[in-house]
Every structure is written in C-alpha cells, then in structure tokens.
Amino acid sequence: MSDDPIKRDGLRDRFWEKVPLKNLAPKEWEALCDGCGKCCLNKLEDPDTGEVAFTRVACRLLDNETCRCGQYDIRLQFVPECVHLTPQNISKVAYWMPSTCAYRLVYEGKPLYDWHPLISGTAQTVHDAGQSVRGWTVPEFEVPEEEWEDHIIEDL
Ligand code: SF4
Ligand code: SF4
Numbered sequence: 001m002s003d004d005p006i007k008r009d010g011l012r013d014r015f016w017e018k019v020p021l022k023n024l025a026p027k028e029w030e031a032l033c034d035g036c037g038k039c040c041l042n043k044l045e046d047p048d049t050g051e052v053a054f055t056r057v058a059c060r061l062l063d064n065e066t067c068r069c070g071q072y073d074i075r076l077q078f079v080p081e082c083v084h085l086t087p088q089n090i091s092k093v094a095y096w097m098p099s100t101c102a103y104r105l106v107y108e109g110k111p112l113y114d115w116h117p118l119i120s121g122t123a124q125t126v127h128d129a130g131q132s133v134r135g136w137t138v139p140e141f142e143v144p145e146e147e148w149e150d151h152i153i154e155d156l
Contacts, residue, residue: 004123005068006031016106016118022087029087032106034116034126037067037133038098038156039085042140044148045096052096055151058137067132098156100131 008031012019015028024032040062044053061070061079069075075082085093090107097104102112112119115129126132143151 004035004117005066006033006035006117006123008118011118016102016112021090021103021106024087031118032102034100034102034112034131035067035123036098036100036126036131037062037137039101040067040069041133041137041153041156042148043096044152050095053149053152054098054156055148056133056137056153057140057143057148057151058133060140062133062137062139064137064139065134067127067134100156 007027011025011028011031015024016032019028021029037058038054040059041054042057042059044055045051046053058064059069059079059082061075062068063070071078083089083093085097085103090103094104094107100113102116102118105112113129113131114120115125115131117123117126127134138151
C-alpha cells in the first residue's frame with residue numbers, strides 16, 4: 001500500500017464491522033478515512049431547513065491533486081473553523097459529512113464501499129471510482145463567498 005499516505009497495516013480484521021467507533025484504536029480511527037477530500041469542500045447550510053449543500057470551492061489548504069490537507073498539523077492556525085472529527089463529536093457532525101464518508105457510513109450502520117482502501121487494499125481505487133475531489137475543485141481564494149452557490153454540487 002505504498003501509494004496510501006494513511007497507514008492501514010496491523011489493524012484488526014474488518015474492525016469497522018465489529019468494534020464500536022468509540023472503542024477503535026487511534027490507528028484504526030485514522031485508517032477509516034478514505035482520503036477522498038470531500039469534507040474539505042466548503043458547504044452552504046440553509047438556516048431554515050438545516051439542509052447542507054457542498055460546493056466545489058475547496059478550503060485554502062486542500063491540495064487538489066493529493067486530496068490532502070497541505071498543513072494538517074498546523075491547520076488550525078490558518079483555518080480555525082476546521083473540524084477535528086472524533087468518536088465524541090461524530091453524532092453532531094455526521095449529518096453534514098458527505099454521504100460516502102466512511103465515518104458517516106459506519107456511524108449510520110452502513111457498509112463501506114468496495115472502493116474504500118480498507119476493502120480494496122489501495123488508495124487509488126478512491127480516485128478511480130470518481131469518489132475523490134482530485135482535479136475538480138476550485139480554491140476558495142478564487143471565488144468570493146457570495147458566489148459559492150454557483151458552485152453547488154448536487155450529489156456528493
Ligand atoms: S469525507 Fe470522510 S472519508 Fe473522506 S476525507 Fe473526509 S473524513 Fe475522510
Ligand atoms: S484545514 Fe485542512 S483538514 Fe481542515 S478543511 Fe482545510 S484542507 Fe481540510
């Protein structure tokens with residue numbers, strides 16, 4: 001799995017199907033991320049209905065090619081509103097996560113997709129399945145916030 005920046009070796013077999021999220025080892029929790037980058041897209045939330053719409057306007061720190069945060073360790077210095085997903089806050093956060101997000105899927109009792117690196121054995125399948133943001137985002141510094149609604153993605 002040398003193409004995968006997330007370490008997924010030495011984990012319990014299909015741990016996400018057997019172990020409650022709150023009991024996952026930190027390494028297992030990290031390995032649940034599919035690396036899609038979708039959660040780093042800016043969202044618009046309807047204040048009346050609470051409905052969340054994703055846009056293709058990406059956080060300023062998102063790398064459009066790797067689909068990773070460019071400054072993960074110090075990201076809060078630049079993006080204080082970035083949410084650190086944990087087993088403790090998943091219940092409050094899941095509703096606005098992308099529908100394919102592995103954390104949301106497991107939280108909702110749904111299976112992972114077969115393109116997830118934990119199933120396929122390679123991170124490349126996320127890109128091959130068209131499930132990552134690779135190549136189609138626009139950086140937020142190029143789009144004023146009042147124009148984000150022109151970049152809404154219907155289905156994510
Ligand atoms: S949407 Fe979920 S699975 Fe995808 S990068 Fe974000 S946390 Fe990871
Ligand atoms: S700061 Fe990094 S992890 Fe947070 S939304 Fe931006 S790119 Fe994603």
